[in-house]
Amino acid sequence: MALLEIETLTSGYGEAIVLEEMSLAIAESEGLAVLGRNGVGKTTLMLAIMGHIRQFGGTVRWSGRDISRLPANARVHLGIGWVPQERDIFKSLTVEENLMVAERVGRFDAAAIYDLFPRLRERRRNMGDKLSGGEQQMLAIGRALMTNPKLLLLDEPFEGLAPIIVEELEDTIRRLRRDYGFATVIVEQHAEDALRLSDRAIVLDRGRIVLEGLAQDLLDDFDSVQRWIAV
Known part of the structure; x- marks a missing residue:
């Protein structure tokens, strides 16, 4: 059973739909990188997992339990x-x-x-x-x-930081996963950093998943990622 499972999630702000019928699952202790250009829905996905924005359709499950209607504070208590x-x-x-x-x-x-x-x-x-x-x-x-928590959501954790601090934070994230078994979702403009810290990755464009795979495979074929994330 997945720790977190999203099935055909449609979500956004007010009447505006940003994520369209998105589906993904995260296992216990798994690391997922979420990549894409600015404005494609990466932060929106994190906010939807937390329950901070409107959900038009689909289901969010935590250890098999439907939490689609739970407020953010209740999701924190569950372990997000x-x-x-x-x-x-x-x-x-x-x-x-x-x-x-x-x-x-x-x-x-x-x-x-x-x-x-x-x-x-x-x-x-x-x-x-x-x-x-x-x-x-x-x-x-x-x-x-x-x-x-059991799952840690990190939105642009390295933004604006000096390289030596980024390196220190990367080591901390590795330690959290290795020693404590955390599952992580990392949204990061520095795609290669996020891939090195994760097991799998998805690339978003216009609120949809356009590319996904094992993190190492995407590192080995980084040109395929660049096609979607290059400005």
Whole structure:
């Protein structure tokens, strides 16, 4: 049984349809890369999984259970963690307060997050607006982990970050998958980075899946990906 299964999902904003009859499944501990040009529906897919936008049709299932009508907070409690592109950390709270506001009982607590991101331990009393972009991204990931999810959704996690920080975050994502068995969905403009962190990939265009396959196969034939993602 799939951890998350989407069947003929049609979703969008207001009366506007963005995703059209999309179907995909994610197994436990599996990594999926979601690729495509800007505006093709990548973030919309993440928002639809979280229950943040209108669903016109289709079904979203979590471990076989239909969650299509569940609100976002209920989906978090089931085990879906969300790291938005904007990070959305609370800038008027300290690092530690940002973590504690999301805490749920499980293997990840503040101490575990500090082990994962030692920089956050050093800055645990800093306000959110006193962090660098890389530190804010670490905090956004740490806060999502504090909900103790089974599936982690990462929307453009490397955007605007220095290469050394990107490398550090990539190592963290690999560790989360290897040591803790997380399933991940990564939306990323840096397609090769996302493919190296994933088992499978889909490429979107105009709200539909136009290419899919094993991540390594798509890396080996990257020209086929470039045809869909090149600006």
